[in-house]
C-alpha cells in the first residue's frame with residue numbers, strides 16, 4: 001500500500017482494522033453528555049461530549065430528540081490523542097502468537113525510534129506512529 005496516496009480516512013480505517021481491532025460500540029453517554037443546537041423545527045445538531053460524535057441532523061420524533069449513537073472510529077492519524085492509543089496498544093505484551101523471531105511490540109519500538117518524532121509536527125508524528133505500528137505488524141506501507 002502506498003501510504004502517501006491514501007486518504008486520511010483510508011489510513012485511519014487501516015489502523016483501526018490492523019492495529020486496534022476496532023469494532024463499533026454504542027456510546028454510553030447519558031443525556032447530560034449530549035448537547036443540542038436546533039437548526040430548524042426538524043433539524044438539530046447533536047454533539048456528544050463523551051465520544052465526540054457529531055450529527056448535523058439528529059432525529060426528532062414527536063418533539064423528542066433521539067441521540068443514541070455509535071462511538072466514532074478514532075482518527076488515529078489526525079492527532080496525538082488518538083495516535084497515543086496506538087502507542088499504548090503496541091506497547092502491550094503480546095497475548096497472541098506472532099510470525100517471525102521478534103514480537104510486534106519490539107518491532108514497534110524499532111520503527112518508533114527510526115521515525116525521529118522529535119523532528120515532526122504533531123500531525124506528522126501521529127502519522128509516523130501509525131505507520132510504525134502497521135510496519136511492526138507486517139503491513140506493507142511505504
Ligand SMILES: [Zn+2]
Pocket residue numbers: 027028029048049050051052053069070071
Ligand atoms: Zn457519544
